[in-house]
Each structure stands twice: as structure tokens, then as C-alpha cells.
Amino acid sequence: MIPFLADIDPVFKVLAPRPADWLSILPEIAVAGLSLICLLQAMFLPKALRSLIPITARVGLVLVAIMALTNGPWVQPTDVASFAGLLRQNLPTDGVRMVFLLSALLTSFLAEGFLRERDAAVADYHHVLLVVTAAFMLLVQSNHFVTFFLSLETAAVGLYVLVGYLRRSEASLEAGVKYLVAGGLSSAFLLMGIVLVYGALGSVGVADSLNFTQIGKALAAQSVANTISPLTLTGIALILGGVAFKLGAFPFHTWIPDVYQGAPTPTTAFLGTASKAAGAFTLVLLATGPFAPIAVKLAPLLGVTAVLTLLVGNLGALATTDVKRTLSLSGVSHAGFILAAVTAALVLPGANAFGYDVEQVIVIYLLAYVIGTFLTAQALVSLPAIEDHRRPQLALRGLLRRSPLLASALGFGIGSLAGVPPSVGFIAKLLVLILLVSAKLWWILGAALIGVAISIHYYFSILREAVVRPTDADEELAPLEIPFGTRFLIGALTAASIIGGLFVLFGR
Amino acid sequence: MDTFPATLLALAITAPIFVGLILLAGRDLPRSFASGFAFGGFAIPAVLGPWLLILWSNPSTAPQQFQSEGFWGFGFALNGLGAPLLAMTSLVGLAAGIKALTQEVEGRNTYLGLILFMLGGTLAVFGTNHLVGFYFFHEFALIPTFILTLFWGGEGRRPAAMQMAIYLTAGAMASLAGILIAIDASGVEYGVATFENVAQGLQNAKSIPAATGALVLFGLGTLASLFPFHSWAAPGYSAAPTPVSMLHAGALKKFGLYGIILLGLSSLDITGGSLGTWFLWFAVANVVLVGLICLAQRDLKQLLSWSSVAHMGPIFLGIWVCGVSGKADGLDAAAFLMVAHGLSCAALFLLANAVRARAGTYRLDELGGLATRTPILAALFIAATMASIGLPGFGNFWGEVGVFLALRAQPLWLQALVASTVILSAVYALRAVASTFFGPASEALEKRFASAPFGDLGWAERFAAFVLLGASLTIGFVPSLITKSVNPVAAGITTFSQHNAKAPVKAAPAVPTQR
Structure with missing residues (x-):
């Protein structure tokens, strides 16, 4: 059918996907397929075998990760465009693929027990989680605003579900609604920006003014001739604003504490890592890709944002007592670090540290952040008091006595987040x-x-709280039983760190 | 393949870290096994450290032989300033380790493991030439310090640990900025950013950002409790468990000075201009103001903590006068004092804890008359005090006298001010000795003795104190053990920084960290 169409339609002939194009996104297709398998399993497996569902998802994710690590046709060492310029792949996009896969895998580990305890469906959670993961993986390969927006929205819709997943928890629902509103706003920003850029550049004869490569070329020509229209700049600012929402950068960070605090902890960890990684990497993608010609204009904007994000995140975290809230605001400060790295890349193209260029540094930063966040989350997820928002500032008290292992996971996680050698x-x-x-x-x-x-x-x-001796000997201070899987995971993450x-x- | 000295160096550094890892992983290891293992972790460096110093001072072994290939191409390397400090740290580590082994604490294996980490990190700081490695290992050693103080500390440990963590992190961040800016300005690749290469590069650098020297001085100065960034130190040492106080006040804080000398003094002109003036006044404040604070202490451990801050003053002054006068003698003496102070300070913390174990308190007004009950403890404590105030025969004497002699070309008021503090330190130290060991025993102490008679210092602690005081006496009588390796570095830095101050001279400068 497809070759036939291509034969009669010259436009389609150019645009028709080649087999190599499909091969290049095989990991994404595999993750999406995996999400469907989870759903099918939930329909057809007898109840006794339902526990296979998360295991299938994990095994699948590990296989895809191995696939992404091997040097198949889905890994492009150099910059290669596919699907007629809709996607673009290179080594950093492959690296950030790993961030998402790892993040989804670890979220699955966190979620299984967590959801069981709360009588929530495990299969559906995995289904949505995998869809979002696949969407994020596509997002960072986008080379066109259509794929960019579509994959971003696919991910966003899934995340709305994951945030409000605990239907019987007020906090979760409230966070879901807040995230929906904030996310809708950010999508509106983004879409408005895309439209403005599309119009402003399209009206001066750019053939496809949604294509990153063409936008880059047009901006380069215009910046030499000094004819960049204010409309284009406004559009770019709006687009970056939309991305800043995902990243959680000042001044678009205000949703973060509320949503992160209210969301189920596994979702919070996923939001904090995968969603932030997506925001971070798309920012790099845009700032050093299509918008690189106006780097001189962007650098001060991003620089000021970086400084404010760093300060607001850290000072805000200083003033909170709820652990999840503190960590969410510290996540804002991490966004500031990422923004700082991007700014450095704009000011000094080709900047590198120990031979790593900016994209690699950001992937390393994100991986470090994933490890730190999930180690910390492992400890938090085992403490019901944190989830139920009872005595939030006391929830960690006595953790060292209840479970030295979880306390050391918390210690290593916090240490990794704080940047301790x-x-x-x-x-x-x-x-x-x-x-x-x-x-x-x-x-x-x-x-x-x-x-x-x-x-x-x-x-x-936070650490100090965990070592303080409990003052009251109520039932909440009983020793915690840690399943073998969690023990293994904590060990693996610590070693990886x-x-x-x-x-x-x-x-x- | 590593040469023999380099292998010794790598072994001395990695042994405690390796043993520490095993103890941390094996929280439930049987006690006797863990003790033996931990003792090995403390003892191996204590043998290798002094051995390395002797090897280093021997002219037939070239400095290159102390460069270890290490892991991943990032190895350890020794320099003339690091060698004696490494030896000192290893001995302090042994004494602290023996003390820790005699203690009954909850989570003993973790406790020992973390102390071994502290020791290994500190040894690594003095056993690396690489600036990033220097920073890396200094943080690596500090983190266990915070944790140990927080978990196993004494009264007021939580606020003290928090204050220490924040001060030291802020200082570390400032010094990190200074280090990174210096490396960047020197144009040296990060992979090969050794002290020597960066100093060389900075000499040829077109411009060095103005604040670099200040960041290095005050950032690393915070670690070494330079006034006014010192206020974390006394509560921190006081609240920490004794082995940690010994290692921290004795060895860890020296790496602030080590960095200031090798990076700041050698190539960032920290003694020139207004920065130099600030440096001088802060150093004088360390001597005079903190000395007065010591005078007001009524608690033995607090007093020791504060006096260990005050004793940084002469060291800072020695560094300062070297930069100002362009003569190496100030730095010679400062480096000597760094080693000697580490030994005497650790011995005092060790013995003060022995006092507390018997009397149940550190409060000077509740102590007294211990000399009749515990003569050996009293004798050792008096010896350590004498070492600390710079009595001839002990290492500190050469350091303090050397600093004063180096100051002789400076204004008279400065000399008078600094000299007066010798009296000050004698007053507070001897008063502490007097009210602890002599005079009538307090009623509370008598009662305590009647209900639970205590004996003299145990053999383990005696041995630990002998190691420290013996080392101090050894360098007091054979100062060439230290000067042989330190003086060439000081001379190199002096000529080097003078080259630096003048117009660009193309002649190859003496490389500061070589013999």
C-alpha cells in the first residue's frame, strides 16, 4: 500500500518513511508495545497470575535498555534525521533514552508495592507509565514542532493520570487537578509560541517553519541581516516558557511543590526525574539547535533564570518542613544547575568539562539525579506517614532504628542529591x-x-530527622520489613552512584 | 607498573578505605574479627607513613618514584609538604583508631568504618598532587566527620554538626570556585591539573580573575578555622567523639593550610595588596582574640578546641610573612608547626577524654587533684600541654620559635602582640593542668572515686599517647626529619612567587612541589 501511494504522489514519495526510519525508533515502538501487553495481560490473565504484569514490564524495559545500549540501527552515532526530518537522532538522544528507561524501571519497582497497599490497579499504572516513557523518548528526538508537541502532549496526558491516580486520596486528586491546570497552561504557552514562530517565519518564505533545521537556518540568516521580527522572539520566549514549565524553572516552578507533594510518591519520583529530564533535554535541544543563532539574546535570559531558579529552589526548600515538598523544591534548584549548564553552552559554544560536552554533562547530571531521587524515594515510599501527610515533619523520625538499610538508602540518596563525593x-x-x-x-x-x-x-x-531517637513508642515505630527486591535495588543504586x-x- | 615507594603510598591510602568499606558493609561482623581488621586499617598507614617520609627525605629516591599510576590513570603522588603531613596523619590516625577500638559504642563497626574513611580521605589529600583530587578527597574525608559527630557525638552534637556542615560546605564551595577558576586561568587541562602544573600555568597566565586568591584563602581558611570563619570549630571539636576530634583538629584541618600554601601562596599572591592586609589582621585575630577566648573557657574540652583554633594563628602568620618578605623561613616554620600541632593537639584530646572517663566531667571547676590518683595520666597530660605551648624538646618549639624569628623584620608592635600570646597560651594551658590534676579534689570527684574507684590510664591509651608524644619528641630532637622535605618546597615556593610578582620572567622557575 505504502509503495503504491509513493508511486503516484511525488510529495508522499519524499515523505514516505523508509524501513530504516522505523528501525531507528524500534526502542520506542517496543516500549509502546509493552504498554499494550500490560493492558492485555490485565484483561486475559487469571487473577493469580496478575503479579506477572509488572515483571513483564520490567523485563521488557531492561531488554529495551540493553537494546538501546547495543550498537544497532536504532543508535545513530552521528546526527541522522529520519521520517523526512520529523525526528533526529544522535548519541546524546540515545543517552537520554536511557534516563527515561531507567526512570520508568525504577518507578515500576516503587509503584508495585505502593499501589497494592492502596488497592489501586497495578496494570493500568504500568500501561500509562510505559506510554509516557515512549512519548518522552520520542520527544527528545523531535526535529519538528509537530512531533515535539504531539509527544509532549501524549506524555502530559499520561502524567495527569499518574498524578491523580489514587482516586480515594484527596491529596492525589488535588495534585492531579493542579497539574492539569498548570500543564494546560504550559501547553497553551508552548502552542502559542509555536504558532507565532510558524507564522512569523512562514510569512517570509521558510518552506516548513515548524522544522527545527529550517528554523535554525532562517534564524541564522535573519540574525546576520538583523531582521528577526519581534514576533519570532516572542514565540521563542513562549516556547522556552512552556519548556521551563516541564523543567520546573523559575518563574514556572510554582506548581512543583504542590503537585510533587500530593502525587503518589512513585509518580513524584517519575515526575521529578523523567519529566524533568524531558524538560532539560528539550531545552538543550532547542537552545543549541534551532535557536542557536540567537544564543546571544538567549544567554542572558537563561542566565538570569538559572540564578533565580537556583536561589528560589534552595531558599524555598529551606523554608519547608514536609520532606516531599523540600525535595521537590530542591529539584527546582537542580533545574537551575541544568539551566546553568545550558547557559554555559550558549555563551561558550563547544564548552567542555573533562572532555564532556554540554549535552553529555546534562545526561550525566540527569542520571545522577535519577539515582539520588530513587534512592531517597525508596525510603519515603516505605513510610505511610509521609503519603498520608500525617505529621509530615516527624515522619522520618527514628528511621535509622526502624530500618538501617532504608536510612542508609536515604543517606546515599540525599548525599547524591547534595553532591557529596x-x-x-x-x-x-x-x-x-x-x-x-x-x-x-x-x-x-x-x-x-x-x-x-x-x-x-x-x-x-532530613538526615538528622532520620537519626533522631523516637520520643514516643507508638506502633508506627515498629521495625520495617524490607522485601528482597528493594534491598537489591538499594544496593544496586548505591553502587551505581x-x-x-x-x-x-x-x-x- | 608502580615503583616501590608509589606502591607504599597507594597502599597507605587505600588500606584504611578498603577496611572501612568492609566494616561498613559488614555491620554484623563478629566483634573480635572487626577489631582486628580495623586495627590493621589503622596500623598499616601508621607504619607506611613515617617510612614514606624517610624514603622521601632520602636524596636517592626521585620524586617521580612516588607517583602512582593508580586507578583509571588517576594516581597518587607525594610532595615535600605532603610527605610529613601524611606521616603525621597516619600516626594521629593510629592513636585515634586505638582510642576508637577501646570505646563501647552502638553500631561499632559502622563507627570504626567511618573513622577509617576519615583517615583514608585525609591521607589521600596529602598523597595527591592533583587539584581536583585534593578537593575530592577533602570532601570525602569531611562527610564522615559530619556523620560521626551527628551520630556519636556528645552534648550539643546536633547543632554543632549542622553548624560545622554548613560552614565547611560554604568554605568548600568558595575554595572549589577558587580552584576551578585558578585551573581555568592557568590554561591547564583538568586531567593534568596538578599543583605544579597549575602554578606553572598561572605564572604564564595573562590574567587571573581578581577574586581567585580571596576565594582560595577564605574558602580553605574556613577549613583551617581562620578568623572570622572559625566559629564552627570549637563547638564542632567539642561535640565530636574523641577519635574524631583528634583526627579533625589534628589532621583534617591541615589540608586547608596545605591548599593555601601550595595554591594560594605559590601563585595567587594572597599576601599582597588589600587581601594581604586582611589576611594579616585575621591571622592576628586568630592569635590574640581567640587566645583571649581560650582564657575564658571553663570546660577542658572546649578549652582544647578553642586553643586548637588559636594555634592556627602562628601558622597563618608564618605563611603570611613568607609571602610578604619573600623569605622561606616563615613557611618552613609554619609547615613544621602544622605537623607538630597535629601530634600535640591529638594527644591532648585523647588524654582529656581519659580525664573525663574517670571524673565524669570536663568542667574544670569540678576537677582537681587527679595527679595523686592517676599519675601516669597526669604526666602524659602535662607533657602534651608542654608540647602544645612550645616547650623546647617538642616539635612545636621549632615551629613557634621559627615563626617568631621569621617575624623579626616586621614592625615591633606585631612582634610584641604575637609574643604576648605565648604567655597567654601558657596561662590558659597551665591553668587547665593545675585545676585538673593538682590542688584538692572536688567533693563530687571524691564521691565518685569512693563509689567507683578508677585506675590510671589503660595500656591501649598509654600506647596511643606514647606514639603521639614520642613522635613530637622525635621531631623536636631531630627536626631535620621534617625540614629536609619541607624546606626545599618552601624555598621553591618563595622563588616561584617572587618570579610571579615581578614581570614575566621566561626562565624556568623552581617547581614548588618538588624537592
């Missing part, structure tokens, strides 16, 4: 700081370092 979090922060120094961005460097010093206070307070960091530093 020898964790990979430290190396990631170090790389960003080196980028900032080489780009001579003193203000951002100062804000980043002050932010780290502030962050010690709240990170340390340390070995990963050393590998990044010395592995080249």
Missing part, C-alpha cells in the same frame, strides 16, 4: 561548575555555590 551527584555538579568557570559566568557560579551551601542545611536536616561517579571522572 564520591557520589556521581558530586561529579555531575563538578562538571557543571567547570563549564560555568570556563564560560566565565561568575554570577551563576556564585549562585550555584551559595545554593549548594544552603542546600546542606535542608538535606542535612559511587562507581558511576568514578567512572565518569576517570573512565575516559
Whole structure:
């Protein structure tokens, strides 16, 4: 059918996907297929075998991850466009694929027990989780605003479901509604921006003014001739605003604490890692791709945003007592670090730290953040008091006695987030700081370092809470039973945190 | 393949870290096994550290032989300043380890493991030439310090640990900025950013951002409790468990000074201009103001903590006067004092804890007359105090006298001010000795002794104190053990920084970290 169409329609002949195009997104197709398998299993498996569903999802995710790590036709070492320019692949997009896969895998581990305890459907959660993962994986490969927006929206709709997943929990529902409103707003920003860019560039004869490559070329020509219209700039600012929502950068960070706090903890961890990674990477993609010709104009904007994001995130986290809220605001400060790295790339194209370019640094940063977040989340998810928002500031009390293992997971997770050597979090922060120094961005460097010093206070307070002796001996302070899977995961993540960091530093 | 000295170096650093890892992983390891293992972790560096110093001082072994290939191409390397500090740290580590092994604490294996991490990290700081490695290992050593203070500390440990963590992180961040900016300005690749290469690069650099020197001085100064960034130190040492206080006040804080000397003094001109003036006044405040604070202490451990801050003053002054005068003698003396202070300070913390174990308190007004009941403890404590105030025979004497002699070309008022603090430190230290060991025992103490008679210092602690005081006496009588390796570094830095201050001289400068 397709070759036939291509024969009669010259336009379609150019656009028709080639087999190589489909091969290039095989991991995404596999993840999407996996999500359907989860649904089918839920329909046809007898009740006794339902526990196979999350296992299928995990095995599938691991297989896809192995696939993405092997050097198949789905990994393009150099920049290659596919689907007539709708997608573009290179090594960094493959690296960030791994971030999403890892994040989904770890979320699945967190979610299974969590959902069972609350009588929520495990299969549906996995289905949506995998759809969102596939959408994110496509998003970072977009080279065209149509694929960009479509995959972003697919992911967003799935995330609305995941945030409001606990239908009997007021907090979860409230967070779901808030996220829906905030997300809708950000989509509106994004769409408005895309339309403005489309119109402003399309009206001056750009053939496909939604295509990143063509936008880049047009902007380059216009910036040389100094004819960039204010409309284009407004559009770009709006697009970046929409992305900043996903990333959680100032001033679009206000939804973060509420939504992260209310959402079920596995979703929070997924939001905090995968969604943030998507925002971070699309920002890099846009800023160093189509919008690179106006880097001179973007750099101050992003730089100021980075400084404010760092300060607002850290100071905000300092003033909270609820652990999830504190961590969500600290996530805002991590977004500031990512913004800082992007700014360095704009100011000094080709900036590198220890031989890693900015995209690689950001992938490393995101992986470090994934490890830190999930280690921390492992500890939080086992404490019902945190989920039910009872005594939020006391929820961690006595954790060291109840379960030394969870307390050390919390310690390593927080340590990785805080950037303590020898964790990979430290190396990631170090790389960003080196980028900032080489780009001579003193203000951002100062804000980043002050932010780290502030962050010690709240990170340390969380740990301190965990070691404080419990004052009352009520039933909540009984020892915690940790299943073997969780033990294994904590060990693996801790090892990854340390070995990963050393590998990044010395592995080249 | 590593040469023999490099293998020793790598072994000295990795042994405690490796043993620490095993103890952390094996929380339930049987007690006797864990003890033996931990003792090995403390003892191996204590043998290798002094051995390495002797090897280093031997002219027939070239500095290159101390460069370890290490893992992933990032190895360890020794320099003339690091070698004696490494030896000192290893001995303090042994004493602290013995003390820790005699303690009964909850989660003993974790406790020992973390102390071994502290020791290994500190040894690694002095055993690396690489600036990023220097920073990496200094944080690596500090984190267990916070955790140990928070979990196993004494009274007021939580606020103290928090204050220490924030101060030291802020300081670390400032110094990290300084280090990164310096590396960037020097144009050296990060992979090969050793102290020597960066100093070389900075000499040829067209411009160095103005704040670099200040960031390095005050950032690393915070670690070394430079006034006014010192206020974390006394509560931090006081609240920490004794082995941690010993290692922290004795060894860890020296890496602030180590970095200031090798990076700041050698190539960032920290003693010139208004920064130099600030440096001088802060150093004087360390001596005078903190000395006065010591005078007001009524608690033995607090007093030791504060006096360990005050004793940083002469070291800072030695560094300052070296930069100002362009003569190496100030730095020679400062480096000597760094080693000697580590030994005496650790010995005092160790013995003060022994006092507390017997009397049940650190409060000076509740102590007294212990000398009759515990003569050996008293003798050792007096010896350690004498070492600390710089009596001839102990290592501190050479350091303090050397600093004063180096100051002789400076204005008289400065000399008078600094000299007066010798009296000050004698007053508070001897008063502490007097009210602890002599005079009538307090009623509470008598009662305590009547209900639960306590004996003299145990053998383990005696041994630990002998190690520290013996080392101090050894370098007091044979100062060349230290000067042989330190003086060439100081001379190199002096000529080097003078080259730096003048117009660009193309002649190859003396490389600061070589012998």
C-alpha cells in the first residue's frame, strides 16, 4: 500500500518513511508495545497470575535498555534525521533514552508495592507509565514542532493520570487537578509560541517553519541581516516558557511543590526525574539547535533564570518542613544547575568539562539525579506517614532504628542529591561548575555555590530527622520489613552512584 | 607498573578505605574479627607513613618514584609538604583508631568504618598532587566527620554538626570556585591539573580573575578555622567523639593550610595588596582574640578546641610573612608547626577524654587533684600541654620559635602582640593542668572515686599517647626529619612567587612541589 501511494504522489514519495526510519525508533515502538501487553495481560490473565504484569514490564524495559545500549540501527552515532526530518537522532538522544528507561524501571519497582497497599490497579499504572516513557523518548528526538508537541502532549496526558491516580486520596486528586491546570497552561504557552514562530517565519518564505533545521537556518540568516521580527522572539520566549514549565524553572516552578507533594510518591519520583529530564533535554535541544543563532539574546535570559531558579529552589526548600515538598523544591534548584549548564553552552559554544560536552554533562547530571531521587524515594515510599501527610515533619523520625538499610538508602540518596563525593551527584555538579568557570559566568557560579551551601542545611536536616531517637513508642515505630527486591535495588543504586561517579571522572 | 615507594603510598591510602568499606558493609561482623581488621586499617598507614617520609627525605629516591599510576590513570603522588603531613596523619590516625577500638559504642563497626574513611580521605589529600583530587578527597574525608559527630557525638552534637556542615560546605564551595577558576586561568587541562602544573600555568597566565586568591584563602581558611570563619570549630571539636576530634583538629584541618600554601601562596599572591592586609589582621585575630577566648573557657574540652583554633594563628602568620618578605623561613616554620600541632593537639584530646572517663566531667571547676590518683595520666597530660605551648624538646618549639624569628623584620608592635600570646597560651594551658590534676579534689570527684574507684590510664591509651608524644619528641630532637622535605618546597615556593610578582620572567622557575 505504502509503495503504491509513493508511486503516484511525488510529495508522499519524499515523505514516505523508509524501513530504516522505523528501525531507528524500534526502542520506542517496543516500549509502546509493552504498554499494550500490560493492558492485555490485565484483561486475559487469571487473577493469580496478575503479579506477572509488572515483571513483564520490567523485563521488557531492561531488554529495551540493553537494546538501546547495543550498537544497532536504532543508535545513530552521528546526527541522522529520519521520517523526512520529523525526528533526529544522535548519541546524546540515545543517552537520554536511557534516563527515561531507567526512570520508568525504577518507578515500576516503587509503584508495585505502593499501589497494592492502596488497592489501586497495578496494570493500568504500568500501561500509562510505559506510554509516557515512549512519548518522552520520542520527544527528545523531535526535529519538528509537530512531533515535539504531539509527544509532549501524549506524555502530559499520561502524567495527569499518574498524578491523580489514587482516586480515594484527596491529596492525589488535588495534585492531579493542579497539574492539569498548570500543564494546560504550559501547553497553551508552548502552542502559542509555536504558532507565532510558524507564522512569523512562514510569512517570509521558510518552506516548513515548524522544522527545527529550517528554523535554525532562517534564524541564522535573519540574525546576520538583523531582521528577526519581534514576533519570532516572542514565540521563542513562549516556547522556552512552556519548556521551563516541564523543567520546573523559575518563574514556572510554582506548581512543583504542590503537585510533587500530593502525587503518589512513585509518580513524584517519575515526575521529578523523567519529566524533568524531558524538560532539560528539550531545552538543550532547542537552545543549541534551532535557536542557536540567537544564543546571544538567549544567554542572558537563561542566565538570569538559572540564578533565580537556583536561589528560589534552595531558599524555598529551606523554608519547608514536609520532606516531599523540600525535595521537590530542591529539584527546582537542580533545574537551575541544568539551566546553568545550558547557559554555559550558549555563551561558550563547544564548552567542555573533562572532555564532556554540554549535552553529555546534562545526561550525566540527569542520571545522577535519577539515582539520588530513587534512592531517597525508596525510603519515603516505605513510610505511610509521609503519603498520608500525617505529621509530615516527624515522619522520618527514628528511621535509622526502624530500618538501617532504608536510612542508609536515604543517606546515599540525599548525599547524591547534595553532591557529596564520591557520589556521581558530586561529579555531575563538578562538571557543571567547570563549564560555568570556563564560560566565565561568575554570577551563576556564585549562585550555584551559595545554593549548594544552603542546600546542606535542608538535606542535612532530613538526615538528622532520620537519626533522631523516637520520643514516643507508638506502633508506627515498629521495625520495617524490607522485601528482597528493594534491598537489591538499594544496593544496586548505591553502587551505581559511587562507581558511576568514578567512572565518569576517570573512565575516559 | 608502580615503583616501590608509589606502591607504599597507594597502599597507605587505600588500606584504611578498603577496611572501612568492609566494616561498613559488614555491620554484623563478629566483634573480635572487626577489631582486628580495623586495627590493621589503622596500623598499616601508621607504619607506611613515617617510612614514606624517610624514603622521601632520602636524596636517592626521585620524586617521580612516588607517583602512582593508580586507578583509571588517576594516581597518587607525594610532595615535600605532603610527605610529613601524611606521616603525621597516619600516626594521629593510629592513636585515634586505638582510642576508637577501646570505646563501647552502638553500631561499632559502622563507627570504626567511618573513622577509617576519615583517615583514608585525609591521607589521600596529602598523597595527591592533583587539584581536583585534593578537593575530592577533602570532601570525602569531611562527610564522615559530619556523620560521626551527628551520630556519636556528645552534648550539643546536633547543632554543632549542622553548624560545622554548613560552614565547611560554604568554605568548600568558595575554595572549589577558587580552584576551578585558578585551573581555568592557568590554561591547564583538568586531567593534568596538578599543583605544579597549575602554578606553572598561572605564572604564564595573562590574567587571573581578581577574586581567585580571596576565594582560595577564605574558602580553605574556613577549613583551617581562620578568623572570622572559625566559629564552627570549637563547638564542632567539642561535640565530636574523641577519635574524631583528634583526627579533625589534628589532621583534617591541615589540608586547608596545605591548599593555601601550595595554591594560594605559590601563585595567587594572597599576601599582597588589600587581601594581604586582611589576611594579616585575621591571622592576628586568630592569635590574640581567640587566645583571649581560650582564657575564658571553663570546660577542658572546649578549652582544647578553642586553643586548637588559636594555634592556627602562628601558622597563618608564618605563611603570611613568607609571602610578604619573600623569605622561606616563615613557611618552613609554619609547615613544621602544622605537623607538630597535629601530634600535640591529638594527644591532648585523647588524654582529656581519659580525664573525663574517670571524673565524669570536663568542667574544670569540678576537677582537681587527679595527679595523686592517676599519675601516669597526669604526666602524659602535662607533657602534651608542654608540647602544645612550645616547650623546647617538642616539635612545636621549632615551629613557634621559627615563626617568631621569621617575624623579626616586621614592625615591633606585631612582634610584641604575637609574643604576648605565648604567655597567654601558657596561662590558659597551665591553668587547665593545675585545676585538673593538682590542688584538692572536688567533693563530687571524691564521691565518685569512693563509689567507683578508677585506675590510671589503660595500656591501649598509654600506647596511643606514647606514639603521639614520642613522635613530637622525635621531631623536636631531630627536626631535620621534617625540614629536609619541607624546606626545599618552601624555598621553591618563595622563588616561584617572587618570579610571579615581578614581570614575566621566561626562565624556568623552581617547581614548588618538588624537592
